[in-house]
Amino acid sequence: MADELEQTTVIDPGPDEVLGPGHNFDTVTQKISGVVYRPFSRTPIQMFVGFGIAFVFVNIFLGAVTWLFYRGVGIWGIVIPIAWGFAIVNFVWWIGIGHAGTLISAILLLLKQDWRTSINRFSEAMTLFAVACAAMFPILHLGRPWLFYWLLPYPNQMWLWPQPRSPLIWDVFAVSTYGTVSFIFWFTGLIPDFATMRDLRANTRVGKLYGMLAMGWRGSAKHWARYQKAYLLLAGLSTPLVVSVHSVVSFDFAVAILPGWHTTIFPPYFVAGAIYSGFAMVLTLAIPVRRWFHLEDLITTRHIECMAKVMLGTGLIVAYGYAMEAFIAWYSQNTYESYAFYNRIFPQAGTYWWTYWLLITCNIAIPQMLWSRRVRLHTWAVFLISLVVNVGMWLERFVIVVTSLTRDFVPSSWGMYYPTMWDWATFAGTLGVFLCLMFLFIRGIPAISIFEMREVVHEKEAVHAPAE
Amino acid sequence: MHPQNRDAGEIADLYGLLAEFDTAEGLLAAAERAREEGFRRMDAYTPMPIEGLAEAVALGKTTVEKLVFVAGLLGATGGFMLCWWMTVVAYPHNVAGRPLNSWPAYIPITFESMVLIACLTALIGMLMLNGMPQPYHPVFNVKEFERASIDRFFLCIEARDPRFDREATREFLEGLNPLEVMEVEK
Structure with missing residues (x-):
């Protein structure tokens, strides 16, 4: 049946509709499950190429990490005073990317946004994999990563306990909770879809596998009632959680007294930046995937345009954050604070001033094109802008982490940071890990929530019914 | 038949x-x-x-919400008590003469524990009440x-x-x- 569907032309219903014409319960089911239940040979060639490239990077990652375990963090460019190099830049970048997934699935659910439905599953998976990539970095950065469990409070023969007054321990709790809750949210959403996958291939090996995951779900009205309540509670709990996680990440910086870090604007500015980069990543992934699998009638121009608008909005909040940093540098009349800002923006030999201007170009200047509706409706333009924002948000973390550390209070403790090949290999490697997991997810699990799409179909029918 | x-x-x-x-x-x-x-x-x-x-x-x-509420309270209490016990009882550490029970610093962990336990209960509680897994x-x-x-x-x-x-x-x-x-x- 999936074959028949692919032969019919796929119609993108434009920026006003969340679902293409002619869909009923069966067609949305077949179409979404068809992405998974298609013969191996009928996987789009781009998936093979993409997975192949990503897999190369997975191996680069494994190589880089093996060398790191063998030699220690000295293979990276970190020095004193810049002890937080790429590892922390990448950690903040990845965890920020995850935030859009939770925002889409939780906050947009509570706000009853109709454009949430076909992108939530996908973004939740993105969150999960981004958090996995993020969580690796602080552990790799530990120096003795095999002792990471010392971060957790557990009874031990040394009678030592973590310090809960430190933002770094808050981070342990925030990130591990975030990872767990993201998984719970994702899995809860999947249970009814696993049941659908089971029933589409009853009594086959793959059907049994999905059957185990569905745990006997049979769509009972009583079960749905509890399910919906649980799902709503998860959304309600995830909403403050997503705000708390990046706030806690920002405390890692803001609680320190370093000029350029010690700023009260950090929590809201970090959260907005996280959502900004997360939406950019969702767009970066969703635009090619909807094209490869001909999903333009499920992920429509409306979804793309709405995400582009959120990106523009959060981008402006981030711009406000930059402006406040500049304002406080002047208004505080604090020598160190002003110097930290001066050091960021004015061209001087041997500083990172150019990264700041590249960041402003990527995060503030170029995304302003999204004010134009024509640009927002031009899918590939949005795709390119999303790539630019991804780069810009990475640069932002670089500017915050590295530039601030290079020049603190006393000139005798100034230094420069030069990333090594291993820094780049580890970063590029996690991109490979992330993309590999995304490709496997798309091929193995319904990437769009089937039962929620049925609800969209049902609502659409209800709207049209009286006119008939 | x-x-x-x-x-x-x-x-x-x-x-x-x-x-x-x-x-x-x-x-x-x-x-x-x-x-x-x-x-x-x-x-x-x-x-x-x-x-x-x-x-x-x-x-x-439905009773899911009651379970989740209780779990949230337990999670928050547990998270706070963990911090308090670690810093006051198990490993008292004088940081610049500040009180050992520096409770404002415990709030992030209290909150995260609340969310963690409540969310785990939402999923597991929903499954248990539904009698799942049911082969x-x-x-x-x-x-x-x-x-x-x-x-x-x-x-x-x-x-x-x-x-x-x-x-x-x-x-x-x-x-x-x-x-x-x-x-x-x-």
Whole structure:
């Protein structure tokens, strides 16, 4: 049946509709499950190429990490005073990317946004994999990563306990909770879809596998009632959680007294930046995937345009954050604070001033094109802008982490940071890990929530019914 | 279905009668009619949540939210007590003369523990209340039931309902305009 569907032309219903014409319960089911239940040979060639490239990077990652375990963090460019190099830049970048997934699935659910439905599953998976990539970095950065469990409070023969007054321990709790809750949210959403996958291939090996995951779900009205309540509670709990996680990440910086870090604007500015980069990543992934699998009638121009608008909005909040940093540098009349800002923006030999201007170009200047509706409706333009924002948000973390550390209070403790090949290999490697997991997810699990799409179909029918 | 099962009053092997509908509205109306008729032991099966259906098939209030609330309180208390115990009892550490019980610093961990325990309870509690994982259920014996997770809507009146009668209940269900009425073996 999936074959028949692919032969019919796929119609993108434009920026006003969340679902293409002619869909009923069966067609949305077949179409979404068809992405998974298609013969191996009928996987789009781009998936093979993409997975192949990503897999190369997975191996680069494994190589880089093996060398790191063998030699220690000295293979990276970190020095004193810049002890937080790429590892922390990448950690903040990845965890920020995850935030859009939770925002889409939780906050947009509570706000009853109709454009949430076909992108939530996908973004939740993105969150999960981004958090996995993020969580690796602080552990790799530990120096003795095999002792990471010392971060957790557990009874031990040394009678030592973590310090809960430190933002770094808050981070342990925030990130591990975030990872767990993201998984719970994702899995809860999947249970009814696993049941659908089971029933589409009853009594086959793959059907049994999905059957185990569905745990006997049979769509009972009583079960749905509890399910919906649980799902709503998860959304309600995830909403403050997503705000708390990046706030806690920002405390890692803001609680320190370093000029350029010690700023009260950090929590809201970090959260907005996280959502900004997360939406950019969702767009970066969703635009090619909807094209490869001909999903333009499920992920429509409306979804793309709405995400582009959120990106523009959060981008402006981030711009406000930059402006406040500049304002406080002047208004505080604090020598160190002003110097930290001066050091960021004015061209001087041997500083990172150019990264700041590249960041402003990527995060503030170029995304302003999204004010134009024509640009927002031009899918590939949005795709390119999303790539630019991804780069810009990475640069932002670089500017915050590295530039601030290079020049603190006393000139005798100034230094420069030069990333090594291993820094780049580890970063590029996690991109490979992330993309590999995304490709496997798309091929193995319904990437769009089937039962929620049925609800969209049902609502659409209800709207049209009286006119008939 | 074995012929001997059709004997009047012999319903030991029968789980219930299953009526299939092709619209959610048809099912909802049927479930409401069945309720008015006095049936209580019944359930509806749908490919997506339908508003008002759970009430129609006699589910009172859900208890998930109560469980989650209690779990959240326990999580928050546990998180706070953990921080307090670590810094005041187990490993007291004088930081610049500040009080050992520096509670504002415990708030992030308190909050995260609350969310963690509440969310775990939401999932596990929902599954437990739903009796899942459940490897076997009689409704799956009906071949047509495969479409309950795709595009069909089912109402099952169970044999344990005191008002259940194989013939009369079948007649009643057939009067509700279903596509088909099927017997569900145990």
